[in-house]
Amino acid sequence: MFAVILATIWISISEFVRNEFILKSYWTEHYQNLGLTFPSEPINGAIWGIWSLFFAIGIFLIAKKFSLWHTTFISWWMGFVLMWVVTGNMAVLPFDILPFAIPLSLLEAFLASLIIKKLS
Secondary structure, eight states: OHHHHHHHHHHHHHHHIIIIIISHHHHHHHHHHTTOOOOOSHHHHHHHHHHHHHHHHHHHHHHTTSOHHHHHHHHHIIIIIHHHHHHHHTTOOOGGGHHHHHHHHHHHHHHHHHHHHHHO
């Protein structure tokens, strides 16, 4: 359980830094162009915290059956690629973030997988 909690903390920090510091301008500009306000209320942060926990639990379950690299790529695909397909389909994904988001999300999934593999 400690591994899942530590991975959740890592995922939460990674998500916050990526989306609030590195990519915030992309998100806010894209949402403004849609006539929307980018959701950044505290409740949105709490939901991302829950998402981080669920992602860590998923990684934990996947890690029981697969190697570190397989766990990383399966988790990344399930956590990010599918999210991008859905948000892209709803037109709320600023595609300009992907050159940054892809490597950073791979790093996030890898380090979360490594935490879980090493501490489980």
